[in-house]
Amino acid sequence: MNIIKKLSPNKYNGRNGWKPDMIVCHITEGSYEGAISWLTNPASKASAHFVVAKDGRITQLVELTDGSWCNGTSTDPNSKVYYGKSTLKTVRERKTNANYYTVSIEHEGIWAQSKGKLTDAQLAATIELIKYIRSEVKRIYGIEIPIDREHIVGHYQINPVTKPNCPGSEFQFDAIIAALKGENPTVQQPESKPTLYRVQVGAYSIRANADAQAAKLKSKGYDTYIVIAGGLYKVQVGAYSQKANAEAMANRLKGDGFNCFITTEAGTPAGNATITNPVPILKVGAKVKVKNTATKYSTGQTIPNWVKGNTYTVQQIGDGKVLLKEIVSWVNTSDVEVVG
CATH class of the missing domain: 3.40.80.10 (Peptidoglycan recognition protein-like)
Structure with missing residues (x-):
């Protein structure tokens, strides 16, 4: 705060x-x-x-x-x-x-x-x-x-x-x-949705080519997903609420020899043929778990033990912190894990 x-x-x-x-x-x-x-x-x-x-x-x-x-x-x-x-x-x-x-x-x-x-x-x-x-x-x-x-x-x-x-x-x-009191107040979700920055590695008119690229990425340790937008199968790696995080992923991909670019374009999921364990996205509405190693809220107060290990809903995203709906408290992003 x-x-x-x-x-x-x-x-x-x-x-x-x-x-x-x-x-x-x-x-x-x-x-x-x-x-x-x-x-x-x-x-x-x-x-x-x-x-x-x-x-x-x-x-x-x-x-x-x-x-x-x-x-x-x-x-x-x-x-x-x-x-x-x-x-x-x-x-x-x-x-x-x-x-x-x-x-x-x-x-x-x-x-x-x-x-x-x-x-x-x-x-x-x-x-x-x-x-x-x-x-x-x-x-x-x-x-x-x-x-x-x-x-x-x-x-x-x-x-x-x-x-x-x-x-x-x-x-x-x-x-x-x-x-x-640590109870569950009635707080409405913000109507506006944050911009998500997606790292795209290729766009293909043939699904098999997109599958092949996804398999190549998977062999390098990347979790990928394929969407259809504009009639093309697009291979993406992650979606990030902060552009800097997307840029970091893009630099990592380029270091492994992949051509990629950052886009804010969404798309319709194209199925799960070669996609396993898609990257969890930190966004408004996401479910996150407060890590057991967390010690302080972003405002400086001590996080009680009953908060740790439990799952909460992201209501708002700030600079390096998230507001958790159920406890109406700001927690550092490094102290939460996206679970859904």
């Missing part, structure tokens, strides 16, 4: 003796860049600890050891933001400014359009961010932020009078809680 830092002057220095044990989710009512610009502007007199974009980018504006100006409460019973109006028992009992003991996350969006529903990338980023926040709070303060709806909350629970729709009725609190 990559967190960009652009610190805001709008903050409390420290937390007035309190320790953060509550995470408050918000919606920006504007763009990611606009929110960052406004929350770092002294004239706004507002800030948040983090802002999460629709595409999953994250910017930190306030250190976790300082209080942000995002969901303050008043001790004045006549105020609309009086702590006694909160629907949370903890807020009412503490009788102080909620900014002292909360961590605030703003999410790019417009309530009228989404009712707070996060994009898949935004939801995944938020789950990873909350894991990071809980880990850092444990490291700095020695306390665990509980995984429940009394401690992972919406702004509307802090200030129901002034912020009744923040972050919105469609905000995926249940999916976030489930993912943090």
Whole structure:
């Protein structure tokens, strides 16, 4: 997880003796860049600890050891933001400014359009961010932020009078809680499919010639498959989500004396006459197993033993990492094995 830092002057220095044990989710009512610009502007007199974009980018504006100006409460019973109006028992009992003991996350969006529903990338980023926040709070303060709806909350629970729709009725609190507990949240598969780079070794009008080339490749230790596209039988070796991996395979083939080129063209499988054990493809929707030798998620947290050796679905592919749907966590590609 990559967190960009652009610190805001709008903050409390420290937390007035309190320790953060509550995470408050918000919606920006504007763009990611606009929110960052406004929350770092002294004239706004507002800030948040983090802002999460629709595409999953994250910017930190306030250190976790300082209080942000995002969901303050008043001790004045006549105020609309009086702590006694909160629907949370903890807020009412503490009788102080909620900014002292909360961590605030703003999410790019417009309530009228989404009712707070996060994009898949935004939801995944938020789950990873909350894991990071809980880990850092444990490291700095020695306390665990509980995984429940009394401690992972919406702004509307802090200030129901002034912020009744923040972050919105469609905000995926249940999916976030489930993912943090290691359960299976409801997260939709991205609709877009990644480009796959295929290494092609010849195209033939006669199937027997394609079979002969495939047999030659197999004798050199390559797994191959044959597809039909444009009326030709095309012999291919692998399909890769990253072009660099396809180029590495092409260089290996050229070193063994094969002429080849890289294409993004797919085709219809032409049967399995000379093809055995086709190359498993790392792509969205693929099934992967987390290796028993894996130690850390790509975000730095320790991978628990119950995750290792199990099979998961690839939901998203990043730079050297994959997002696994069932546990909503980023794992380094070197720590997973494609099994189907």
